[in-house]
Structure formats: C-alpha cells, structure tokens
Amino acid sequence: MAKELKELTSREVNYSQWYQDLVIKADLAENSAVRGCMVIKPYGYAIWEKMQRVLDDMFKETGHVNAYFPLLIPKSFLSREAEHVEGFAKECAVVTHYRLKNSEDGSEVVVDPAAKLEEELIIRPTSETIIWNTYRNWIQSYRDLPILCNQWANVMRWEMRTRLFLRTAEFLWQEGHTAHATREEAEEETRKMQGVYATFAEEYMAMPVVKGVKTASERFAGALDTYTIEAMMQDGKALQAGTSHFLGQNFGKAFDVTFIDKNGKTDYAWASSWGVSTRLIGALIMSHSDNNGLVLPPKLAPIQVVIIPIYRNAEQLAQISEKVAGIVANLKGMGISVKFDDADNKKPGWKFAEYELKGVPVRLAMGGRDLENGTIEVMRRDTLTKETIPVEGIEKYVKNLLDDIQQNIFQKALDLRTERTISVDTYDEFKEKIEEGLFVMAHWDGTPETEELIKNETKATIRCIPLEGDKIPGVCMVTGKPSAQRVLFARAY
C-alpha cells in the first residue's frame, strides 16, 4: 500500500505537483513526443467516454444532432471576423505543404517544395468559421431554422505552457453551433446550454458551479456575450468549466448567411456556440481527489465497485469466488459496473492501494472469516471508512452507498466553496483574501481599465458576473464609482 502513497506528492506540500503525479500514477494521461500534445491513456479515456455519453444524451434531449466538419480551415476564413482572428490566429498550427519526398542522400524525408499549398490551411482552433461558411448553403428561409448541430472533435491551439488535461495544444471537445431566425431564440439557446453544462457539472461531476456572464475582456473572440460555469478547485483557484457564446449576427455577416424571414424580409442568421473539453477531466480530479489518489463520482467512474478476495489457498478462493459470482451478477443487473479482481500475482494490500489510487468509489473485500460469518467488508473511497456488514442484501446497500457518495462529494465541494467565498468592500481586504486563495465577491465599476489594474496587481480576474444571488448595487472597491452588483473574482487555471 505504501508504494504509491510515497510516490504521490501530498496536496499540502505542492498542489500542482500532486495533480501532475496523480494524472501519471493513476494512468490517466501522459505527455507525448509532440510538444504540448498528450496521450490520453485507457483509464483516462474511459472517464471521457462516460462524460461524452451523458452529455451527448443531454444534447439530443434538447433537440441537437451531431455532424462533422473539416479539420482544416483556409487561412482567409479566420480574417473574416475581425475579433475572431485576433483571438485565434496567434496560436495555431499551419499546414503549408502536402507532400514529403526522400532527401537527396536518401537518409530522411523532407518537405517537397513543389507541394506548397496556394493558401495555407489552419488546424481548427474552433470551428465557427468553417461551419458558418457551410451554413450559408443550408439556410435560405426561416423554415430552414433553427439549425442545432454539435460535433465531437479534436482542436488545436498552440499553447506555450501546457498541463495535462488543463491546457494542451491538442484537446478533445464538443462544439455546438446553432443558427436561429431571431436574436431572442439565439440568446435563449445560449442560456439553455449553459444550463445543460451546469446540470452536468453538478449532477454528474458532483462539482458545484457558479453560473455567470463574462466581462467584455474575457469574452470569446467574436461573441456578444459569453455565458460561463466556474468551479472552485481544492486550492481555491477557479476553473472555467464550460462556456456558451451568444454570437449575434457576427458570423452570419462575416460569411453572408442570410435568410428570408416570415415577413419576406432578408436578415442575417443569429448564432450561438458552446463547448466543453477534456479539461473537465482535470476539473474532476481537482474537485475531489486526495493524497491517496483519485476520488471519482460514481456516475462517471469507469469501475464503480471492485471486489477483492482475501484467501489462503485455492480452495478458499473457490469458495469466495462462488459467493462473489452472485453479487457480481446482481450488481450488473442493477446497471452497476463491477470488477472482481482475483489476479493471483498481486497481494490484497497492493490491490487496495491501486483501486484507491484509481478512485473506484466502493471496494468490497471478502475473506475466510467473512465466509464463516456471512459478512463482507465495505470501504467507501470518499471517506476511506470501512465497515463489515452482512452479505445478505449487499447489492441494495451498495446501490444506496453509491448514491450517497455521489451526494457526499458534491456537498463536500459545495461546503469548501461556501467556506472559501467571501464578500469584501475594500481593495486592501480584497488583496489579502485573493492571496489566501479565496473566491472574492466585490463591487467593480464595470470598466476594462479597472479590471486590468486589478488583474495586474493581484493576478485575480473577474470569473463572471453571477446570474444568481444578491444583486445589490454598491460602489467599486477601487474607484468608488457605482456598481450594479458584486462580481466574482479569483485566481484561475
């Protein structure tokens, strides 16, 4: 048991190192030979598949369909929307050639200068441009609207400082791109998808989020409004977990996407776009995990229950296996994913540590004494508490326990956030609380200048203007000018 624990830096010593150790030790992901690009290992990918399945069902329930658009975007498309190009042209992978050839001495392959593209192609950093260029041909009349497409895809942004899951050059995500006949409908869609993300974060990831709107300077490049969900990580830092953008008619105009409305008038289509990415796996880790390893919410855990036999000899293992077979069948019948680990080349203690590291929510162990007494040992990963209970009715017990763990880790994260969120009225107190790693609610005068000053002096950004909660006016803590409501400040990932 001691082996992994020793190798995992503790959260208290170095949170950032703990995170990185954990991603590696728990076999979630690793860096690849290509700078900034990660390999998502099977266990990490299994979590992503669980997330995908839930989100995809939620998208379909809200009327969306999946489609697929090209990986490459002509360079000139980026320039069509003035703000968009500012935001995305800076850091992108550029394809300039389409062929390699043998070098003259035959020792390697080199770029064939004869195969230079007339116009360079960009690996999509996001797909608004290529999709709106496509929508132009799909939309003629209001009868063609709304278009409610999503795609699951890889995207690439040439980040200089990368961290597994949290910020990588290539990442996996979904991006929804919708077109509407009216401003109201597009805005409603934008808010609806923020709601879907918030539900997913809270009910599946067990991660409480603040729903809000970004300030102008934190908006998506090309959006009129960016709706966000912001979560608090265990170290008090904020993590932007999902965004939904109201794009107005910016892309409709940039790509000349017009339609005839009900009154026979021509107008530009209205747009939204929204996405979440493999970054959510990083958020999941930093919301719940501990010094023993991952703590996964049961609803997203690839393995929900592990059963480990503790035996002296083959005969005893056979007896335990027989008993366990029934439990496994019953749990599977209840839709619970369960693994019986009877591998004989690893000791029980090693297995205990391994599944703690991997964050399996419930561990059952059965030994010789349990056989005699008709009992089984149950360990819950969130609290690491153990108890021995009758094997009769264990399935129902496990089912309830999984629900309880899901609820408990959400409550724990919520309590932490409540404890570490504070309202302040002076800039001095603000600086102190930001330094302590809190979420700080404070009045701000609404100007980008003040926002910038605060950011430069404290490294805190306005995470969002919250949509819910107190909306009492006040005065800006820095300039004393009027403020409509407190906004959420924090240092962020």
Added chain:
Amino acid sequence: MAKELKELTSREVNYSQWYQDLVIKADLAENSAVRGCMVIKPYGYAIWEKMQRVLDDMFKETGHVNAYFPLLIPKSFLSREAEHVEGFAKECAVVTHYRLKNSEDGSEVVVDPAAKLEEELIIRPTSETIIWNTYRNWIQSYRDLPILCNQWANVMRWEMRTRLFLRTAEFLWQEGHTAHATREEAEEETRKMQGVYATFAEEYMAMPVVKGVKTASERFAGALDTYTIEAMMQDGKALQAGTSHFLGQNFGKAFDVTFIDKNGKTDYAWASSWGVSTRLIGALIMSHSDNNGLVLPPKLAPIQVVIIPIYRNAEQLAQISEKVAGIVANLKGMGISVKFDDADNKKPGWKFAEYELKGVPVRLAMGGRDLENGTIEVMRRDTLTKETIPVEGIEKYVKNLLDDIQQNIFQKALDLRTERTISVDTYDEFKEKIEEGLFVMAHWDGTPETEELIKNETKATIRCIPLEGDKIPGVCMVTGKPSAQRVLFARAY
C-alpha cells in the same frame, strides 16, 4: 414524389453519378471549402454513430479499450520504418509553422516566418509510428502484454481524386493497435479482428464479404500480412471494407519496443493494427440503394419506422394522432426508433418520397378509411411493396418485418454476388468477364510481375487470396506456372 426521383440519376444510366446524387440528395454529406475534405451532415453522421456504437461494443467484448494519441506526428517518425514511409510520406499534410500574424498593410493574416517549427509535423495518415513510440514506455515485461488499444479519430491522406465517403482527404475511422509477446498471439489477434469486421459487415450492414489475405503488393506499408474483407458493389466492382494487419516486429524494432519474456530473454514486441472508416457508409449505399434513394439495413437505420397521417381536417388528424400515439409508445418500448411525421406544411406524397429517399425501412400510413376499418398501410422500403393490415398487433408485425428486411437485403446482395462471380481458366475469358464487371476467380502464379501485368492490361487487381472455399491447385492463366489456389480478381473502388 416526382421531384426527387427526377433529380436522382438512375443507376443504369450512370452509376457513379447516381451515387453522388444520392449522397447529396439524401443529406448524407457534401464537399467543403477545403479540397478533398467533406462535411458529414447530420443524417450521414447518424449512420456513422450507429456503426460506431455497434463496433465499439464488439471491440470491448473482445477485450479492447479506447485511448487517444496525438493528431500530429514528428516527420522523423515516418522514416523509422522503411516501407511505412514509402507508403505514407507521399501524400500527407505538413505543419511547418505555429503562428499567423497581421500582414504589414493589416488587410489579412500571413504566416509568421519567425514561428517555424524545428521539425515539421505530419497530420496522422495512420498512427502506428506515434503509438509505437508511446508503447516503448508502456512495455517492459511480458506481464505488460498484450496491449489492446483502439482509437476513434480523424486521419488525413492527401488524395488527388476524391469521392464523398469513398475517398476523402480527411476521414473518420477507428484504428486498433495491439502489442503482443508472441508472433502466434499477434497473428491470432489480426485474424480475430478480420472476423469482427466480417461479422459487422454481414450481420449489421447486410453486406456479404469475402475474407482473404492481400498479396504482397497490396499489403499495408509495413505489414507482413494484410487480412481484408472485400465486398461487391451493385455495379460489380469490389470495395475493400476493412483491413487487419499483422505487423510482425517491424514497429517494435523501428521504435525499440522490447520486453523481457517469461524466460528472462529480451525480445521485440509483436504488433497488429486494424481499421474501418467512414468509407463503410459509401459501401452501405452502394450495396443496397436504388433509384428511389437509400435502402438502409434496419440495424443501422437512424429512423427504422416512419408513420405518416393522411387527413382531411384537424379533427381527423387528432383521431389519427391518438391512435398512432399508442403504436409509437409500443414500438419505442420494443427498442425500435420511430418518427411520427405530422408536419402540416408537407403533403403525404412529398413525405413518402422523402422517406424513401432517406431509406427508412418501414413506412406506416393511416388515413380516414383506416380509422373506420381498424387498418393501417405498411410499406417496406426494400421491395417498395405495400399492404393494408389490421392495426391490432401492428407492433409485432413491424418487428418481424424489420428482421425480414435485414435478412432480405443481405440475401439480395449475396445473390447478386453469387450471380456475378465466375471462375475462369484462360486469360481471354478473364479479360471478357472483368470487362463485364464480374468477380473473377482465377489461378495466378504468385509473382508481383504477373499481378502487375494483369493490372495494367485489365485494370483488375487481386482483391484477396480467399481464406475459405475451394483450394484446388492449378496453373496460372497468364504464365502457365503452378498456382496453389484461385484468387479473387476485380476492378475496385
């Protein structure tokens, strides 16, 4: 009804044009602004999602897990395996820069020459190299083997002549990459996955396939053996629908992936790789569809049953809708996907044509007379036959009908292949039958020279050396030299 039919070129007039018209008219896919890259539209993507779900379950049942590896591959990786680089360096997208900047006059963005990569990166045409470079760190001992990973991903090959689904620069696929301790195990895996593909093709796509092995000149670049499944399209041409490669120790050696075996000896790991792609959608279309549009096998149809009301007024529609609601609920309860199309801006005749075009396997229609008589009209898409039957028990009837359609279209495709497959003994007869568009079984002397000569003279290639069926030796139809068994020749997509 006439509108679409008129616009769809008939198969007899121009098969190739029929295919292209159908892909467009049925809203499956379209060409994008990026040469050779397609947009997969929602209806086409829904078919791909159905395929993915079935295949993914089959992979998992056979012990595989999903993972994700980088999109970009360092140029030098390609050169490590001599044959592999020959096969893939010729046609690939090359990333040379990682930033754009504003042009001096500010009118556009241009490549920033300061942001040139030290080593160019290639968009993966296939992932053996980057994956085996990763496996080096995953594999130390025989205990780490086998590794059975699959990834769902996009890949890119710079094809000069592209056709929607069949051959595109970017396409979606899955690629399995496995590592084993012994040659036997790797070969067994290779054959097992060929079997999985054959089962998928025949039982889900309703597309009969010939299982075989490729000749040396048709092998995957870097493989010791390529196992294939070959299907006959309606025009008699062959389509390679899936391949599974035994890679020997080629990639183990190229990327120095060694392990300590059970006897303490160091050896290179053995490899397989296998893939199917969105090309299967093209194969599906060309296996079953007709001049009225798509014919989809029920097991892969996004909508299995459509119900259309035929009414004179709102009152009648309400009566029909009430009756239909029960049918819809029952069908859904049986796991059948069903759509009730009561849109009032389209006439029944238009809807009939539309769903025929989209290949919905079963169409139900209910009108005023049906209400009186307690009947419903049933049309099956594969034969276009209609009958009016009692509405009582319709759910059971539909369920059986879907099974029957699945079986019937498979049988029809199998009959066509049987009818259009012939054995010949002379090269003259061979040329004649190839010209007629048949699958031709003939003796070949086993040399690449003869294979090349036949290809140049007839455009026919050896699709495979079949694994099943008659293995009677003979003499090559061209050279008269000995031949171990007949091989399958055809012109191919």
